[in-house]
Amino acid sequence: MKKNFISSWLCFDFLGVGHQLVLLLGMINNLIRKLAARKIINSKVEDLGRSLLSKVFYKLGAQLTHDLEFPFQINLELSRACNYDCPFCARTETVVGSHIKFDLAKSVIDEATSLNKPTLFALHMWGEPMLNPEWGRIISYIKKQKVQHRTSLTTNGFLLDTTNIEALLQSKLDQVIISLHTFDPAEYQIRIGKNIDLFFIENNIKNLLAAIQSQNSKTKVLIRLFLDAKMQEEQSHKIKEYEDLGAVFEFDYYDNSAGDRQEWSEIPFTKQNKRWACYHPWLTATVNIFGEVTICCVDSKMALQVGDANHQKISEIWKNDKVKKIRNEHRTGKFSPTCEVCKGCDTWANKPDMFFGSP
Ligand code: SF4
Numbered sequence: 001m002k003k004n005f006i007s008s009w010l011c012f013d014f015l016g017v018g019h020q021l022v023l024l025l026g027m028i029n030n031l032i033r034k035l036a037a038r039k040i041i042n043s044k045v046e047d048l049g050r051s052l053l054s055k056v057f058y059k060l061g062a063q064l065t066h067d068l069e070f071p072f073q074i075n076l077e078l079s080r081a082c083n084y085d086c087p088f089c090a091r092t093e094t095v096v097g098s099h100i101k102f103d104l105a106k107s108v109i110d111e112a113t114s115l116n117k118p119t120l121f122a123l124h125m126w127g128e129p130m131l132n133p134e135w136g137r138i139i140s141y142i143k144k145q146k147v148q149h150r151t152s153l154t155t156n157g158f159l160l161d162t163t164n165i166e167a168l169l170q171s172k173l174d175q176v177i178i179s180l181h182t183f184d185p186a187e188y189q190i191r192i193g194k195n196i197d198l199f200f201i202e203n204n205i206k207n208l209l210a211a212i213q214s215q216n217s218k219t220k221v222l223i224r225l226f227l228d229a230k231m232q233e234e235q236s237h238k239i240k241e242y243e244d245l246g247a248v249f250e251f252d253y254y255d256n257s258a259g260d261r262q263e264w265s266e267i268p269f270t271k272q273n274k275r276w277a278c279y280h281p282w283l284t285a286t287v288n289i290f291g292e293v294t295i296c297c298v299d300s301k302m303a304l305q306v307g308d309a310n311h312q313k314i315s316e317i318w319k320n321d322k323v324k325k326i327r328n329e330h331r332t333g334k335f336s337p338t339c340e341v342c343k344g345c346d347t348w349a350n351k352p353d354m355f356f357g358s359p
Pocket residue numbers: 082083084085086089090091126127128156192
């Protein structure tokens with residue numbers, strides 16, 4: 001299975017110079033995918049193109065972007081509740097909870113706003129963020145504090161009715177990622193663990209795309225599919241239909257979610273079983289619904305908790321000894337009990353190595 005690394009990287013929506021670079025990479029990557037799908041280039045040329053993107057340009061962008069003073073990306077867990085029951089999801093391993101409080105989210109946003117650079121806010125960890133009744137208020141607050149902040153919301157799409165679409169566009173959300181998994185209706189129900197009609201979700205997406213077009217909105221729609229090359233080809237007519245409506249696609253595959261869902265992993269390890277440093281400790285801090293801060297967005301048991309946003313600043317947490325220790329263990333590949341959870345995890349392989357000259 002070939003992973004579309006670069007469009008996946010687009011989720012980060014890199015800011016500044018890195019942002020411009022990744023937009024270019026996204027275009028090149030999509031071009032490679034289309035040329036390969038139309039058999040204009042063979043698989044060797046396709047692999048070479050992707051290899052150049054991930055081994056050179058991705059690293060350059062990541063080096064330009066990561067910041068040891070404050071995280072480039074903050075994941076805010078808007079809600080831990082969910083209306084789906086996806087079997088690959090480790091939400092059931094977490095402590096049960098509802099939604100993040102507005103004032104807690106506000107304190108994190110205010111700190112990021114006080115700095116002289118923008119931050120990317122990804123508004124999820126576990127759960128369906130649109131179940132938080134204040135999701136629109138939180139997004140609007142981020143954008144009102146600093147228009148250069150970027151906001152990305154990942155949703156299963158079920159709640160994208162007319163009212164929520166209007167609220168979403170009013171909030172000035174930059175990017176909505178819809179986890180659709182597949183265009184196969186029967187397979188869809190298996191992947192989400194519910195008897196929900198895929199047609200209903202497709203209709204919601206089409207309504208969203210139509211509203212974006214009619215309102216000339218800048219919100220981008222990324223549809224995330226989990227399909228191998230054969231399935232991509234079989235569903236190419238649907239992919240094209242949505243591309244024509246303005247959506248961008250990301251082709252992902254399931255990982256083991258920090259070791260919690262081993263049986264779902266599709267990560268194809270290299271022959272050498274090579275391991276590189278996970279991108280999380282350099283690029284993202286995740287604030288859960290309780291305010292606990294972890295270095296990793298799939299840390300279901302908060303094994304990598306590095307602080308608490310209820311009484312600590314994110315900038316202090318980001319520079320503390322535990323964060324430095326985690327980074328060091330990832331750079332050397334020698335994991336102590338501090339990084340025990342990382343040993344059995346393969347989620348790190350979801351992004352290419354961001355360093356030149358890894359051990
Ligand atoms: S993957 Fe998302 S939609 Fe599915 S159960 Fe987990 S939180 Fe809910």
